Amino acid sequence: MANVLAVTEQRDGALRKTSREVVWAARQLADAMGGTVDALVMAASGVDAAGAKLGEVGADRVLVAEDASFAKYSPDGYAGTVAGVAKAGGYGAVLVAATAAGKDLAPRIAARLDAPLASDVTGVGIEGGKVAATRPVYAGKAIQQLRVDAPLAVVSLRPNAFAPGSAAKAGAVSKATAVAASRVTVREGKAAEQGRLDVAEASVVVSGGRGLKGPEHFALIEGLAKALGGAVGASRAVVDAGWRPHAEQVGQTGKTVSPQLYVAVGISGAIQHLAGMRTAKVIVAINKDKDAPIFQVADYGIVGDLFEILPRLTEEIAKARAG
Amino acid sequence: MAPRFEGVDFYDVGALLSEEERAVRDTVRGWVDDRLLPVINQHYLEGKFPLQLVPEMAELGFFGANLPEEYGCAGLNNVAYGLIMQELERGDSGVRSFASVQGALVMYPIHAFGTEEQRKRWLPKLAAGEVIGCFGLTEPDYGSNPGGMITTARKTKDGWVLNGAKMWITNGSTAKVAIVWAKTGALDDPSSIRGFIVPTDTPGFGARDQKGKLSLRASDTSELVLQDVKVGEDALLPGSQGLKSPLSCLTQARYGIAWGALGAAMGCYDEALRYAKQRVMFGKPVAAYQLQQLRLADMLSEITKAQLLVLQLGRLKDQGKATPQRVSLAKRNNVDVACEVAREARRLLGANGILIEYTAMRHLANLESVYTYEGTHDMHTLILGEEITGISAFE
Amino acid sequence: MRIAVCIKRVPDTETRVRIAADGVAMDENGVKFIVGPYDEYAVEEALQRRDKAGGGEVVAIALGPDAAQETIRSALAMGADRGVLLKADRIPADALAVAKALAAELRDGGYDLVLFGKMAVDDYHHAVGPMTAELLGLPCVTAVSKLELEGGKGTAEREIEGGMEVVEFALPAVLTAEKGLNTPRYPALKGIMAAKKKPIEVKPAALGETRVAVTALGLPAERKAGRILGEGAEVVPELVRLLRTEAKVL
Numbered sequence: 001m002a003n004v005l006a007v008t009e010q011r012d013g014a015l016r017k018t019s020r021e022v023v024w025a026a027r028q029l030a031d032a033m034g035g036t037v038d039a040l041v042m043a044a045s046g047v048d049a050a051g052a053k054l055g056e057v058g059a060d061r062v063l064v065a066e067d068a069s070f071a072k073y074s075p076d077g078y079a080g081t082v083a084g085v086a087k088a089g090g091y092g093a094v095l096v097a098a099t100a101a102g103k104d105l106a107p108r109i110a111a112r113l114d115a116p117l118a119s120d121v122t123g124v125g126i127e128g129g130k131v132a133a134t135r136p137v138y139a140g141k142a143i144q145q146l147r148v149d150a151p152l153a154v155v156s157l158r159p160n161a162f163a164p165g166s167a168a169k170a171g172a173v174s175k176a177t178a179v180a181a182s183r184v185t186v187r188e189g190k191a192a193e194q195g196r197l198d199v200a201e202a203s204v205v206v207s208g209g210r211g212l213k214g215p216e217h218f219a220l221i222e223g224l225a226k227a228l229g230g231a232v233g234a235s236r237a238v239v240d241a242g243w244r245p246h247a248e249q250v251g252q253t254g255k256t257v258s259p260q261l262y263v264a265v266g267i268s269g270a271i272q273h274l275a276g277m278r279t280a281k282v283i284v285a286i287n288k289d290k291d292a293p294i295f296q297v298a299d300y301g302i303v304g305d306l307f308e309i310l311p312r313l314t315e316e317i318a319k320a321r322a323g
Numbered sequence: 324m325a326p327r328f329e330g331v332d333f334y335d336v337g338a339l340l341s342e343e344e345r346a347v348r349d350t351v352r353g354w355v356d357d358r359l360l361p362v363i364n365q366h367y368l369e370g371k372f373p374l375q376l377v378p379e380m381a382e383l384g385f386f387g388a389n390l391p392e393e394y395g396c397a398g399l400n401n402v403a404y405g406l407i408m409q410e411l412e413r414g415d416s417g418v419r420s421f422a423s424v425q426g427a428l429v430m431y432p433i434h435a436f437g438t439e440e441q442r443k444r445w446l447p448k449l450a451a452g453e454v455i456g457c458f459g460l461t462e463p464d465y466g467s468n469p470g471g472m473i474t475t476a477r478k479t480k481d482g483w484v485l486n487g488a489k490m491w492i493t494n495g496s497t498a499k500v501a502i503v504w505a506k507t508g509a510l511d512d513p514s515s516i517r518g519f520i521v522p523t524d525t526p527g528f529g530a531r532d533q534k535g536k537l538s539l540r541a542s543d544t545s546e547l548v549l550q551d552v553k554v555g556e557d558a559l560l561p562g563s564q565g566l567k568s569p570l571s572c573l574t575q576a577r578y579g580i581a582w583g584a585l586g587a588a589m590g591c592y593d594e595a596l597r598y599a600k601q602r603v604m605f606g607k608p609v610a611a612y613q614l615q616q617l618r619l620a621d622m623l624s625e626i627t628k629a630q631l632l633v634l635q636l637g638r639l640k641d642q643g644k645a646t647p648q649r650v651s652l653a654k655r656n657n658v659d660v661a662c663e664v665a666r667e668a669r670r671l672l673g674a675n676g677i678l679i680e681y682t683a684m685r686h687l688a689n690l691e692s693v694y695t696y697e698g699t700h701d702m703h704t705l706i707l708g709e710e711i712t713g714i715s716a717f718e
Numbered sequence: 719m720r721i722a723v724c725i726k727r728v729p730d731t732e733t734r735v736r737i738a739a740d741g742v743a744m745d746e747n748g749v750k751f752i753v754g755p756y757d758e759y760a761v762e763e764a765l766q767r768r769d770k771a772g773g774g775e776v777v778a779i780a781l782g783p784d785a786a787q788e789t790i791r792s793a794l795a796m797g798a799d800r801g802v803l804l805k806a807d808r809i810p811a812d813a814l815a816v817a818k819a820l821a822a823e824l825r826d827g828g829y830d831l832v833l834f835g836k837m838a839v840d841d842y843h844h845a846v847g848p849m850t851a852e853l854l855g856l857p858c859v860t861a862v863s864k865l866e867l868e869g870g871k872g873t874a875e876r877e878i879e880g881g882m883e884v885v886e887f888a889l890p891a892v893l894t895a896e897k898g899l900n901t902p903r904y905p906a907l908k909g910i911m912a913a914k915k916k917p918i919e920v921k922p923a924a925l926g927e928t929r930v931a932v933t934a935l936g937l938p939a940e941r942k943a944g945r946i947l948g949e950g951a952e953v954v955p956e957l958v959r960l961l962r963t964e965a966k967v968l
Contacts, residue, residue, distance in 0.1 A: 072883070073878070073883075075848075075858070075859075076857075079852075098844075099879060100861070100876075100877065100878045100879055101878065103844040103860070103861075104844075104848060104860045104861070106845070107813065107843075107844065107845035107846075107847075107848040107849045107852075108848050108849070108851075108852050108858075110813075110814055110845070110849060111814060111817065111848070111849040111852030111853055112852055114814070115814075116812050116813075116814055116815075116929040116930045117813055117814060117843070117845050117849075117930075118930065119813070119842070119843050119844060119845055120842055120843075120844070132933070135842075136842075136938070137840060137841050137842060137935075138729070138733070138735050138744070138839075138840055139731060139839065139842075140938065141733075141734075141735040141937075141938070142735045142737070142744065142935055142936065142937060142938070143935070143936050143937070143938050144811075144841075144932055144934070144935050145932065145933045145934040145935075145936075146811060146930055146931065146932055146933065147930070147931045147933050148929060148930055149929045149930070149931060150929045183856070183857035183858070183887065184857045184858070184859060184885050184886065184887040185885065185886040185887070186883060186884070186885050187883075187884040187885070187886060188884070189875075189878070189881050189882045189883040189884050190881050190882040198879035200879070201879060204967075228968075246877075246897070246898060247877055252731055253731075253755070253897065260967050261961070261965075261967040261968075270326070272326075278938070278941065279938070281965075281967065282961070282965045282967050283941075283944070284957065284961070290946065291601075291602065291603040293601060295944070295946055296943075297941050297944070298944045299941075299942075299944035299945075299965065300944055300945065300946075300947055300957055300960060300961070300965075301944060301945070301946040301947065302946070302947055302948065302949070302950075302953050302954070302957060303946055303948070303949045303950075304949045304950040304951065304953075305950070308950065308951045309950070309951045309954060311951075312951040312954045313951075313954050313957070313958070316954050316955055316957075316958045317958060317968070320958050320962060320968055321968070326732075327732065329730075329732055329750075335748075342788055342791065343910050343911065343913075343914065346791070346792065346795060346905060346910045346913075347907055347910055350904045350905050350906070350907065350910065353904055354904055382906060383904055383906045383907060384906050384907030384908050385907070388907055392908070392911070397906075397907035397908045397910075397911060398908075398911055399907060399911065403907075407907075
């Protein structure tokens, strides 16, 4: 019998979507371990309302640790707080979302708790009483199964790999101790455009490649992404050409994404790009070359002029979502 | 974006290299992918040598790489030197020609035939790319027969005065220094040929690019004119005497070219193979067709043979056993192989093969020059023939 | 300035992965190994910082099998001064165990800066750097894309979803490098020759218990073949219908 601690992530007082995925995964794991789920929220203030929502995805308790320095991700403060809660609680696993912050946080937690880490996993469960995980390696060219031989495991979960269901639990809110001490100072950063979804977290990604012929035409990609409520991604070619920022690059030397829907527009489908998106649930390809390798991995493909197809697709999607 | 070149190595020849040799190959390979290939098409079309890349090439140590460290060179063995040429030519024959001239035809003779003072004065600067050099041997009427040259060097009170014309001189118009070969004695006496270090800003020295080239377009090929060019005694390379001196420089260059041609062949084969696997025709990839597999199999066979040949030649050279005839065999074979591989690769690429986006046709055109220069294919045939039979069939 | 750079010997990213006979590791036959691409940014940064500071020492440290000496020599060829190999026949899947071995080596080194690549391109843990920092009790910033150092203090920029974060810290510190931090130099040919003469100390890795086991390594499931629905914009309604009813992603 052991419990699971699900570490949530918030930004500007609002819990990020990945938090629900983490709590849900914690619920599955706790059920397998015969334990409960505690969701940990670290924030500056005013997120009690989150309690009710996390119960919906399986949190028995919601522990809230508040500190002024927690408005933004604070590596040592968060790590110290999680470690403090974890040491007290009889947990068998600590789960974190493998977001940019989570990838930074999870190892620190593991070191402080002297607990092994399974990172960026796409599956987690219990086998023979131990935490077992599935994770892609070699840029997605192989899948690794791991087993953690320790009473406590820290696991970071790949965003979008754990689609939350519903499991009505109490989600009772209580306080947790915030540890604020920090060895670094996080200053105000430069925010990206409001509402711009990150390609590694969005459940829908629309990516553009050289077929767009120029940076100005990416407005078509942005339009479709907006209609789908998704993020904009880019092939390496257009990032190297300076049309789009590196943050949007999908592929072996960019980000590896596992969205529910990936739309590749004007992208030929080189191996390096495929490595970054081949685990998407559904892949749609739009390309004027019917022999483009992308069609070999796409579930659905349309051959033709993207400059005609994209506007029509954006229109039809908007209709479908409205209707 | 072109994928990074991973080499062609069917017989694991890489395992026969030392760790340093592999590291040298990988540095040049990566530099060619990152720095040369992105700009070569434009330079080739415009007929301009990418001079702006010289400082980087120098910094990495590409020039005179097999000359000693004390002169600012990398001090590599000959296999490593060959690998540099191999990878450079996979980029472009014209750029490899630049390095061959700078290293084997300018730095080498200064090192082999010069005084210590000449070496110290010129070699570090040439290694650093601060001074570009050229090699003046070939003349308008004396190509395959350099012994017949009519450029003269007459002794004066203070030094020498040179008169004559040279043609097909790589780097001629950008060089700051020319190694000029001239007869110090009678015009029918090739044993009087000696080498001179001539700064190109010496009055009477002129260089003019030859226009209208359809091959080696990313390389400067020039005519040199020497009209009463006066140089001091210190311009003479004292160790040079007779035709064998410039020919020994050519042997150095030809050695590098045997490797270089192999590089071009490897690049063409690799490109053709990738294309064949990706390009679909009548519902299956081009690579599924027997005739194309025949092309690819023949290319790979020849490349593999050429790799082993040139590696052994490099090992022999490091033992001091790379005779000119052994080098002739390698140059002749590997360049011929490369010409064929480039042509067959071009054909496999179909219509796309005539576009500059694909490297095959640029290599094909370049290799025609490589076939002809540094001893034409036919000349090397006769060199081998004489060596094997003992009978000269040159005339 | 004394700087340690921790590097890893990894398979080239172009490698086609085949599973070894034991079913838990990659078949290494014919595989080319390189310095991890993110580690190269760390090595380059170390060299630049040493030179900017007017001197010091850059030590390249790797944990791995004997063949990792070649990896260390690449760093020496780029300009690192000496190397240390913590020898281990197999690199454990337990990142914390690796971090402990590295921390043991680094602890008394008197380093002003310890640099890592942000992640290894084989196992993608993103962990050894920050774990090592925790074990050493040092400040740590991961995935640094821009760095400024001045008088014992540093400012790093890192990319986060929704923008850029600026983090300040004091030295000594541990940093992990993101792509774009700098442009790694090619090892100059002279550097390759010089590397042969630079010392590499080989000692057994102080790996304690490893508590993560790889139970299987497999190839990803082949995607089921999809289909091209047709040509042109008139096929779009059909696509939307399928996305909604068949794929159920709308």
